[in-house]
Amino acid sequence: MxxxxxxxxxxxxxxxxxxxxxxxxxxxxxxxxxxxxxxxxxxxxxxxxxxxxxxxxxxxxxxxxLKPGNNGGWTQDVPMVEITATDVRPFTVAGKGAPIILDYRRDMVVGTYRVTPRIDLANSEMVFVGYGITAPEKGWDDYAGVDVRGKTVVILVNDPDWQTMGRDGPFEGRAMTWYGRWPYKFENAAKHGAAAALIVHQTEPAAYPWAVVQSSWTGPQLELDEPGDHADQSQVIGWLQQPVAERILTAAGRDLATLTKAAQTKGFKAVPLGLTLSGGFNNMIRRQASKNVIGVLxxxxxxxxxxxxxxxxxxxxxxxxxxxxxxxxxxxxxxxxxxxxxxxxxxxxxxxxxxxxxxxxxxxxxxxxxxxxxxxxxxxxxxxxxxxxxxxxxxxxxxxxxxxxxxxxxxxxxxxxxxxxxxxxxxxxxxxxxxxxxxxxxxxxxxxxxxxxxxxxxxxxxxxxxxxxxxxxxxxxxxxxxxxxxxxxxxxxxxxxxxxxxxxxxxxxxxxxxxxxxxxxxxxxxxxxxxxxxxxxxxxxxx
Incomplete structure (x- = not known):
């Protein structure tokens, strides 16, 4: 009607x-x-x-x-904080065999939402959490039965059913849902207390090549300047190249393809990897306002x-x-x-x-x-x-x-x-x-x-x-x-x-x-x- x-x-x-x-x-x-x-x-x-x-x-x-849209003015101030990671030392995966050294930009990109001059991550236990989704209405929780507080979670990009042609599936099949987007995955990791959250980059489900991640996630990063300085967020957020993620999981005695298939099934349980991640960087912090432009007829x-x-x-x-x-x-x-x-x-x-x-x-x-x-x-x-x-x-x-x-x-x-x-x-x-x-x-x-x-x-x-x-x-x-x-x-x-x-x-x-x-x-x-x-x-x- x-x-x-x-x-x-x-x-x-x-x-x-x-x-x-x-x-x-x-x-x-x-x-x-x-x-x-x-x-x-x-x-x-x-x-x-x-x-x-x-x-x-x-x-x-x-x-x-047009007329000025903001009470006689053309602009709306948007308070922002610019965070630039500097002096990024190589991150190290340790625990089994020789350490794996992760080169910034080539192997991984990292940053933070936290407004703090220094990030230090020391011996953070690593856990593979599949697609990193908590969706009660779908009966789906990749964090069920695991405590990731203070730990590093490794997350797959997109939704569990992204390879399903058409719209059938728990997460609308081929169509990505909000649960598949990287902001959601970092947000949900932080809600579960993760110290670091790393998404495995794969070009097809991410919908863009590594070069896009590299250009977008390096250099100055902007966030809204809000009370609390985003202290409720994970210390480290970032992306891993797929071959690097495969090396890490192999070091843990696991296989990325096998874990990915398991993570696509309802009831998947997160997998502790028996590895730790360490690394850190400094932050240059600059607070300022940007502007929205508003006109009205x-x-x-x-x-x-x-x-x-x-x-x-x-x-x-x-x-x-x-x-x-x-x-x-x-x-x-x-x-x-x-x-x-x-x-x-x-x-x-x-x-x-x-x-x-x-x-x-x-x-x-x-x-x-x-x-x-x-x-x-x-x-x-x-x-x-x-x-x-x-x-x-x-x-x-x-x-x-x-x-x-x-x-x-x-x-x-x-x-x-x-x-x-x-x-x-x-x-x-x-x-x-x-x-x-x-x-x-x-x-x-x-x-x-x-x-x-x-x-x-x-x-x-x-x-x-x-x-x-x-x-x-x-x-x-x-x-x-x-x-x-x-x-x-x-x-x-x-x-x-x-x-x-x-x-x-x-x-x-x-x-x-x-x-x-x-x-x-x-x-x-x-x-x-x-x-x-x-x-x-x-x-x-x-x-």
Whole structure:
């Protein structure tokens, strides 16, 4: 019944939203090229690159006709602490046979959430905890019957059933769940008192090669600056190269493949390895604030209701050099998303105010763990209970038109129902995620809002290209992940084809306009979605 009501509301209010907006290709090109240029030094938060990026975005928001979104100001301060591991001495695995020396960066990467000048880990017992999951609703607990307080846990990446094609399985089969994401695994290890937590890197289930881990987990690391200095977290968090993990388990008289198979079965019991881990490093600590940029197109008759568009402006800044280039420009990821944000602001501004307000949020520190969006969600300028829903953009389609439009994390919210008519009007179809094992739904800023109940669309062009079909689409996606994702090669290319991005942005515009011009429309999560309860509670309290 709820879906029928939504469809009725959509059709009766579709006239405005079905009008095709004029999305400026010049804006997409100019904003992406500017933010992705070397002059912005990769847009790392709290650097000179941030200052330039924030000033540029404010200028473009102003020119688009937006108003300052934070009580007369354009920005929201996000208190952050920067922790840089220095003087990392090789970590040593001991206990059986000759010690195994783990070289920083080559064999492992390590860091910490704790705001402390020194980390020392001495003779910490090692325990293999499978996928490191505690899911009472599924009757699954990899920590059952083992005490890991003060110990080092070795964890597998992704979910136990990630190799299962389709969505059948205790953890949704091929589709990664929140339990498969590395932030969850470190969080759960800390809850169980682990002194150190190391994830075994495997390229396919992680969805990116070791080079991405190496570039993302070395150098300055940002966290929200919160009371307590994160003392409740593990002393050491990090990743192990798969061959190194295999050597460690062999030294323990175990086999990684055999343990992995066992860990994929409900009732798995953690395995003490009879080994210890020692190592340490110093931390350079710097406290400062980064900034979210907020603009708004105030509504007319229902201005206290909000539709939200978001994109992260940050990238990695200076990174591991490739052929002498040490700037990770982040042109696609995510200068292009900010370009889409500006282009939508221009289009919505030209259409004039809607009944509800439309907010545009360019957030910081997505690459550091969704910190900017997380801070906004915890300290919203516009109440989340009055935020209807919206769209997050993290990388636009620059490889030409696609026949399909993919709903990432499909099957979660009624926002999906609203999008379908706009997609079909373009002669496209709703496709399936090509790589659901990558857990895309939990890897970008919409997740910060979803966790607190706000339905946000994460969707866009799939891999079924108009020219070349699925073979061409997969080749383009694989090439980007292998050669440009989180690398200096993610640079603006004047040869990019923006036609697919224009179609996606048209869908985003139409969805946003429909939500903004229908004050009675409140899409919710499906009853089975993990975020339904918090949305129902927040909406009840708002009424």
């Amino acid at each position: 709820r879906r029928l009501i939504l469809s009725s509301l959509l059709l009766s209010g579709a006239a405005v939203a079905q009008d095709r907006p004029v999305i400026s290709v010049d804006t997409l090109k100019t904003v992406t090229q500017t933010l992705g240029s070397d002059a912005f030094e990769g847009r790392a938060p709290t650097t000179a690159g941030e200052d330039k990026a924030v000033a540029f975005i404010i200028d473009r928001f102003q020119k688009a006709g 105030p509504g007319t008759s229902a201005p206290d209701g909000y539709v939200l568009y978001s994109a992260h402006w940050d990238h990695l800044g200076r990174c591991d050099a490739v052929d002498g280039d040490d700037i990770c420009n982040g042109a696609l990821d995510n200068a292009s998303g900010v370009a889409g944000l500006v282009a939508l602001a221009e289009a919505q501004g030209k259409a004039g105010p809607a009944k509800r307000s439309i907010a545009f949020l360019a957030v910081t520190a997505e690459e550091s763990g969704l910190l900017g969006s997380g801070y906004y969600a915890q300290h919203p300028v516009f109440p989340l209970a009055r935020t209807v829903g919206g769209v997050n953009m993290d990388g636009l389609n620059v490889t030409g038109r696609s026949k399909d439009f993919v709903l990432v994390g499909k099957g979660k919210s009624e926002i999906e129902d609203l999008v379908v008519p706009f997609v079909k009007a373009q002669g496209r179809y709703i496709g399936e995620e090509a790589n659901p094992e990558r857990g895309g739904y939990y890897r970008s800023d919409h997740f910060s809002f979803a966790k607190l109940g706000v339905p946000m669309l994460d969707g866009g062009s799939g891999e079924d290209k108009v020219v070349g079909g699925k073979v061409a689409g997969k080749a383009a996606s694989d090439d980007y992940v292998a050669h440009r994702y989180h690398k200096p090669a993610d640079e603006y290319d004047p040869r990019w084809d923006w036609t697919g991005a224009l179609e996606d942005l048209t869908v985003y515009y139409q969805l946003g306009r429909t939500l903004a011009d229908r004050p009675g429309l409140w899409p919710n999560w499906y009853p089975t979605a993990e975020f339904r309860g918090i949305r129902d509670k927040s909406r009840k309290n708002a009424q």
